[in-house]
Amino acid sequence: MAVVSRLDGKRVLVIGGGGGGIGRAIVRSCADAGATVAVADLDAARAAEAVDELRAAGRVAHALSGDVRSGGQLDGMIVGAAERLGGLDTLVTVVGGQVAFVPAVRLHEMADEDWETVYDVNLRYVARAVRRVLRLFLEQGTGGSIVGIGSVTGFMAAPTQAAYGAAKAGLYSLARTVAAEYAADGIRMNVVAGGAISTAVNAASSDEWVPEIPAGRYGTSEEVAAAAVYLASDEARYITGQQIVLDGGVSVRGPFPG
Template identity: 45%
Template structure:
């Protein structure tokens, strides 16, 4: 008997879907039959992903949103319901560290840098998930949420303590919300990638990249599609009895005794 991943008839919201992992997730959802709200901070990127989905026969709308705006969660949910009728799935992919705050030791981290990293990686996740859950409850048919964390949230994160703390917060948020809303038919899970090559990945020197790759049991870095496959699984009915979990997509990196030691120019996860 063939096993099919189908999201036909469902509506998915993907935050950070303009490029990289988010764009891959949006395309996977669409390929499985979902209508997709493509959310990004740049309209050109959101439109490009949405157009690619439509060109393949899918249904998609672009939504421009500044996730640092406290009102963005409400606007994203409202725009999605107005354009696509409902929401069944949320994937919170947007986030980042090195592109916004330089890597530095904890005693050198400024308050505004700490706050920015948490806004980018945790606070917006809470706000958007909160608004989505309100919609799930009003619709009365449950739903699925998949957050993107990082192995930085389950291991130490030297020279990137704010990022690691924010991603650890996502792991805890996932467990708590899954526990709280399980009786309502709402599943909440997290995918925690290791080193994934995307347009936003920190460039690494050849020797250091080789060292990092050699520390991964599968001896290579991952790609956005491999993370998207995990997100699709957790959002689908194949994972209908899975909630509150964090799935590590890291090539086995967290199964080893340890990753690379701290350095002045760390490679983020």
């Protein structure tokens, strides 16, 4: 679904699960659109596999590995990507979710450590990555784009996923602040807010959620990737601090299925 040459000459880092799932689809689409890509994943083998796939197709790509919850490793991945690609034009932050990390329970039942885990993988690492890449963009003096992968739970009720929704709301607030503070520097930040997207994590519950989706189906990783590519491209150069909602109409009905 990528548009060839939409990202021609762009240098893109996809961090936080770039080797699989939605991240892998974003990596493919960015490369298909003409970008050189750095793929960062906790699983080094998975990142290498994604890069091997791109190189086999004649693309330029580099693999990085590390834990986004570690400030030192996160900074190292960003600096390493810039060194390998000769600079950076776009940062895409991917990893997130709740049910893959902690139980989905009502708010009063949620343990403090589970709340912290959800914030770590949905907001804290993104905020740190954004701060580091902002410094890099300013040093380069050429502007840049940041795309966060968010969720409709950031602006809808999210039964049994309160921590996830609160973190994603914070992600959108972060994007608006970046827009206000750095637009004059040619730096943009936007969010792709997904609804029910087909992934390995939610495959088991897909049938029960479909009736709640006006479009009558789950979204795909490739559709999320297409939106990310658009926001990273110069076609979206006047868009900043915004959310593109990819949910098949779920948010006009609400609440998000628990």
